[in-house]
Amino acid sequence: MASQSKRTFQVGDAVEVCCNEEGFLGSYWEATIIATIRSICLVEYKHFVEEHDESTPQRETVKRKDLRPLPPNIVPSRYSSLQGHRVDAFLKDVWWVGTISRKVDADHYIVFFENTGEEIACPLSKLRFHMDWFNGEWVPSKKRRAPVALELSRPAPVPLKKKEEYSMPN
Numbered sequence: 300m301a302s303q304s305k306r307t308f309q310v311g312d313a314v315e316v317c318c319n320e321e322g323f324l325g326s327y328w329e330a331t332i333i334a335t336i337r338s339i340c341l342v343e344y345k346h347f348v349e350e351h352d353e354s355t356p357q358r359e360t361v362k363r364k365d366l367r368p369l370p371p372n373i374v375p376s377r378y379s380s381l382q383g384h385r386v387d388a389f390l391k392d393v394w395w396v397g398t399i400s401r402k403v404d405a406d407h408y409i410v411f412f413e414n415t416g417e418e419i420a421c422p423l424s425k426l427r428f429h430m431d432w433f434n435g436e437w438v439p440s441k442k443r444r445a446p447v448a449l450e451l452s453r454p455a456p457v458p459l460k461k462k463e464e465y466s467m468p469n
Contacts, residue, residue: 308332308340308366315394316342317365325414327387327394329369338363346392367432375426377405385429385440386410388421396429 308314315327330342339360347357375381382401387394388410397410403420410426411418429440 308335308363308368310334313369314342314366315369316344316359316361317367318393319365323393325396325412327367327396329394332366333358335363340366342366370427370430370432370437373428373430375399375408375423375428377423381408386426387429388412388419389425389427390419390421394427399426 310332312332314330314332316330318324318326318328328347329345331345332340333343334341340363341358341360344357344359349355349357370387375384375386381399384399386397386399388397389395395412396414397412397419399408400411400418401409403409406423407420408423408426409418410421430437431440
């Protein structure tokens with residue numbers, strides 16, 4: 300969840316909206332601020348459209364406390380040991396917070412999502428290290444291990460029964 304920040308958001312700022320609705324808890328939606336009034340902002344979502352008009356981006360009023368600026372895009376390295384790291388996975392046009400549980404192959408990792416209890420195979424290209432927005436600054440997630448320096452040898456892949464058993468995001 301986004302924390303109170305010292306940052307003042309303005310019209311035109313690119314942000315992420317922390318969603319607290321059932322089924323989407325722990326997800327972050329990319330948006331742009333269209334208008335602000337005190338503690339409320341009107342945002343326009345980057346990846347969602349209105350139901351009645353698919354050519355119109357979806358807009359919604361949200362509380363400032365549920366906003367955060369776009370986090371730094373710190374992409375995990377395929378040569379690092381990533382098991383146990385907190386990450387954001389971009390699935391179905393939304394960033395979801397999860398933890399890497401194991402490696403499938405050089406370019407895919409199994410991510411466990413605490414809010415749903417699901418494990419999903421995610422391509423490395425759709426992952427970023429999870430960062431928390433705290434007191435106006437980006438800080439590494441407390442639930443994530445300290446970053447591991449580039450390793451000289453690649454970790455051995457975890458043997459799997461069938462790669463097809465894991466769902467791959469579109």
